[in-house]
Amino acid sequence: MELSMAYPLLRAKPFSSFLIVVSLIASFGQLKSWPDALPQELLTLDIAEKIFPDSNATTLASTDFGNLTQARPAAVLYPSSSHDIAALVRFSYSSSRPFPISPRGHGHSIWGQAFAPEGIVVEMAALGHGGAGRINVTPAYVDAGGEQLWIDVLHATLEHGLAPRSWTDYLYLTVGGTLSNAGISGQVFRHGPQIANVYELDVITGKGEAMTCSKNSNSDLFHAVLGGLGQFGIITRARIALQPAPKMARWVRLMYTDVGLFTRDQERVISRDPDKLFALNYLEGSLLVDNSLIGSWRSSSFFSRADIDRISGLAARSGIRALYCLEGAVYYNEATKADMDQGLRLLLEELNFVPGFAFMQDISYLHFLDRVHDGELKLRSAGMWDVPHPWLNIFLPKSRILDFDLGVFKGILKNNKAMGPVLIYPMNKTKWDDEMSAVIPDEEVFYTVGLLRSALEGDLDYLESQNNEILRFCDQEGIVVKQYLPHYTTRGDWMKHFGPKWNKFLKMKMKYDPKALLSPGQKIFTFLEKNRLYG
Incomplete structure (x- = not known):
């Protein structure tokens, strides 16, 4: 995502x-x-x-x-x-x-x-030189240069039987890049975003000072930089928590026709205490509108052609435009496979997906984490990668997810024909550190919705207009959303985005980048304001 x-x-x-x-x-x-x-x-x-x-x-x-x-x-x-x-x-x-x-x-x-x-x-x-020379693995953590790709970090740690706990869906991103935002994927409900799994950073501030920071040393800089959109310093090294790496993943996809059952099951999954009950290691979900995603699945190695035909028929028989797919994974080793089989079977018995529409696949842990790259290669070969990507990623409170579904999924997007997934899955606020700069809704459970669509055949203006319509709908209906990977162009919009964190954000900017030199592309602080900030 x-x-x-x-x-x-x-x-x-x-x-x-x-x-x-x-x-x-x-x-x-x-x-x-x-x-x-x-x-x-x-x-x-x-x-x-x-x-x-x-x-x-x-x-x-x-x-x-x-x-x-x-x-x-x-x-x-x-x-x-x-x-x-x-x-x-x-x-x-x-x-x-x-x-x-x-x-x-x-x-x-x-x-x-x-x-x-x-x-x-x-x-x-x-x-x-863009290689793995600046990755140092220890039993408890990995030190990785801010320029390193997460896929290279994964390969380096797997050589020691270890891996970071939290990931992004796409691994060909840099450590410094994702930590400047948050770094989210289906592991967030258990381990928090990537920024919640960092022990220490080396940062070059907007004054050109090279500083090492952590929760115990220069903690204000540490918390500001994580999720800080590059406004306080350039990350040159991150010390990231590790855990033992499993060998395999049981990848599961469950189909739903009822959004209420779909969201309740997702919330049930993320509420399970893994110390007491069998629990998934990964949870996401997606929306399928007018077979838009089903069509892309036809080239997937996960589903057989017969599976795709059955899923397409489910929507037709139900007389609905939208299907929902709960996507999960359980990690295991050969020694734990029997317990995993039993635990997953019992969990599935608790869930309310459409009977007969549970699909599973066993693949290596590495292959599961790097699954999006396969799709990239196919899109590149078809000349469909380097196209406009008018993505919209938002966080919204659990209490309004059904309102959002009715107004957006079944309303604004009811005739969606765009290529690209629409992701929807919940997270636990307790797994986020509120001291960090990243902004999330003020509810204990909140959802991320990612419209990761590609503009093909001249539909860029239409998709951008649709994104704006979605944001207007949320504003008119009082659904308080927070953009992830935010894009604003005015000071007022940024102040509204950060809300109660804005004053602290501004204070840290004045302390560590008082001339607003860093990351001007975010358009939070206009550089040509006589090279100084204002409140």
Whole structure:
């Protein structure tokens, strides 16, 4: 789901990435001009040879996964170490002509959140040449560079029989990128988001200070950065909690025609105490409207063609437009398989899915966690990956999920033909740390709804209009939602988003990035406000 944020240039194999960097460095001497937006004094720094204002570099840093907007930076920094990043930020902070700076991970932002118009984008993949050299595994935790992909962290920890506890659905995202948002997936109800599973961070603040922080040391910075949308510092290392890794996963999908039964069963699953009762390790869910998702399942290895035909027939026989799919997984090893079989059987007997519409598959733990990548490869081969992605991700309180279903799923989206999943699943507020910057609804159980749709055949305007209609509906009906991977353009909207956290958020900004240099693409603090903040 995370859907969450940021680097296509160096996403290739480490050696290929290294060659790209070397090629760029070699071309530095051929540059004929220095951008007016940047001070000439930058050329006197030791890092000057790693700053590239040529169009090859800046073009790559001017787009992202969303393909919804563009903004060209003045130059791109390819750092060899975190010291290079600190030197750049210190220079901007002390300069009479400060300029904005934004770290770029995998370029997976939607609305240009990693852009730095007329400033410098830091290509984080250049650290360690984008490989696994900056991943250090211990029995209790893994230290990973902020530029590292979660898939590389997974491979490195599995070599030691260990793995992080909380994930995103898509693993080709950077550690620093997801921790700057929250990092959510089907494990959140048990282990909290990724930001709740971090012990320590190395951060470069908006003053260019390199600081180590944790709950016990520089705790205000630690809590601010986690979920802080890149506003207080650039994450260069994260210490992430580990647990023993299972070998296998039993992947389960259950079909529902009644949203009330669907949501009650989801809430039943996340309420089970795993220390007392058998419980799932992963829970998500999805909406199927007019066979929009069923069609994409036809190329899936999970369902047989006969299964797909039966599911399609279920909707037709029921005379409904919407089906709901509860998706779960249980992790196990050979020694625990018998107990897992029995526990899952008893749990399924408690649930109220349509009889005969439970589908299961046993796959490796690695394959389960990396399941979305298979879909990416198929979309890339069909030329359907690099298209606009007008995604909308929101959190909404449990008390209004049925109202949302009636007005949105059965109303605004009743004729949805767009490609891409619509996710819906609950989380427990107790698994989130309210000291952190991430914002969630004020109810003990809340739902995430992710409309992860792709714009094909000229339907971008329609999908964006539909997203706005959904937000207007929530506002008119008094459904207080919080955007995840938020996109706002005015100070008032950001203040409303953060609510009671806004004053603290502003205070931390003034303390750690008082000139608003970092991550201007979020549009929380307008950079050209005489380079200072206002309340």
